[in-house]
Amino acid sequence: MAGVTDASYRQLIKAIAPETIVYTEFLSTDAIHYGAKKTMEMINFDSEVERPFVVQVFGKEPEHFLTAAKVIEQMGADGIDINMGCPAAKVVSSCHGSALIRNPQLAQELVYATKKAVSIPVSVKTRLGWDTKDSLIPFCQGLIDAGAEALAIHGRRYCDKFGGKADWDPIYELKKAVSVPVIGNGDIFSAQDAVEKIGNLDGVMVGRATFGNPWVMRDIVDALHRNAVPELPSVKTIPFEEKVPLILMHCELAVRTKGERKGMLEMRKHLASYVKGFDGASEMRQRLVLVETIDDVKAILG
Numbered sequence: 001m002a003g004v005t006d007a008s009y010r011q012l013i014k015a016i017a018p019e020t021i022v023y024t025e026f027l028s029t030d031a032i033h034y035g036a037k038k039t040m041e042m043i044n045f046d047s048e049v050e051r052p053f054v055v056q057v058f059g060k061e062p063e064h065f066l067t068a069a070k071v072i073e074q075m076g077a078d079g080i081d082i083n084m085g086c087p088a089a090k091v092v093s094s095c096h097g098s099a100l101i102r103n104p105q106l107a108q109e110l111v112y113a114t115k116k117a118v119s120i121p122v123s124v125k126t127r128l129g130w131d132t133k134d135s136l137i138p139f140c141q142g143l144i145d146a147g148a149e150a151l152a153i154h155g156r157r158y159c160d161k162f163g164g165k166a167d168w169d170p171i172y173e174l175k176k177a178v179s180v181p182v183i184g185n186g187d188i189f190s191a192q193d194a195v196e197k198i199g200n201l202d203g204v205m206v207g208r209a210t211f212g213n214p215w216v217m218r219d220i221v222d223a224l225h226r227n228a229v230p231e232l233p234s235v236k237t238i239p240f241e242e243k244v245p246l247i248l249m250h251c252e253l254a255v256r257t258k259g260e261r262k263g264m265l266e267m268r269k270h271l272a273s274y275v276k277g278f279d280g281a282s283e284m285r286q287r288l289v290l291v292e293t294i295d296d297v298k299a300i301l302g
């Protein structure tokens with residue numbers, strides 16, 4: 001997730017739920033092609049901790065996908081995922097993200113160019129469709145013919161943006177029609193949601209539920225392994241005091257990967273999410289969004 005799943009966040013999630021597959025934020029293939037410093041830094045990862053590690057990319061130039069894919073493989077990633085689902089106006093107006101659903105020919109060319117360049121798996125993350133769900137299976141079959149080896153589907157159309165409820169039924173139908181792994185995504189906020197929704201799919205992808213609550217990943221992974229929902233989700237029973245060491249670890253990882261100034265600036269939004277719903281949260285949040293050092297955080301949480 002853009003602005004969220006940087007190296008520190010991915011490492012935190014791996015510490016909590018080691019079986020998780022972690023993805024980068026979506027990165028521009030144009031920027032990687034031209035070697036833009038900021039984007040190149042965003043591909044850096046801890047190869048001891050962040051495995052399997054998938055780099056997600058977006059763009060529209062097949063040539064740039066080809067060079068970007070080679071760079072990503074050389075940097076040691078385990079997979080490349082192509083974003084064909086982002087509905088943001090800025091992204092879609094450039095013919096990136098969800099816009100590719102309306103341009104299946106180009107979407108296939110991008111997959112083909114990427115797969116031609118590398119031997120690591122290439123997957124696509126997309127939505128149910130643009131304004132209809134009927135295009136999902138033919139669109140995905142085209143991607144598979146072009147070389148896509150796995151699919152992750154967010155159960156909303158482009159036109160839904162983030163509104164309404166995710167519809168997983170078309171994703172189950174897609175899985176019946178194709179032979180590659182299919183991962184479902186959308187509105188998983190608990191272990192119970194994951195167990196109820198996984199159906200015939202190969203995995204679930206979790207986004208927003210982890211904001212301020214990365215512990216939910218442990219419950220989800222445990223529940224999927226046992227195919228049973230815990231009677232009382234453990235995240236609900238972890239006292240805040242027990243969460244503090246992991247919150248501080250997140251700060252340390254942010255400082256280690258981005259330096260103190262930038263790392264702590266970026267931590268502010270996470271810190272505000274961590275205290276959501278607790279007694280005195282709003283007063284604590286006002287102080288947490290001003291922190292500059294880990295010691296500031298310790299003083300407030302302490």
Ligand SMILES: Cc1cc2nc3c(=O)[nH]c(=O)nc-3n(C[C@H](O)[C@H](O)[C@H](O)COP(=O)(O)O)c2cc1C
Binds near residue numbers: 003024026188
């Ligand atoms: C802040 C934010 C950033 C996101 N960035 C990305 C991204 O870079 N790539 C991507 O495939 N999806 C991105 N998404 C979409 C999520 O991956 C996911 O498809 C969507 O939030 C639905 O899943 P959820 O209900 O588990 O959050 C983003 C979502 C949010 C809220």
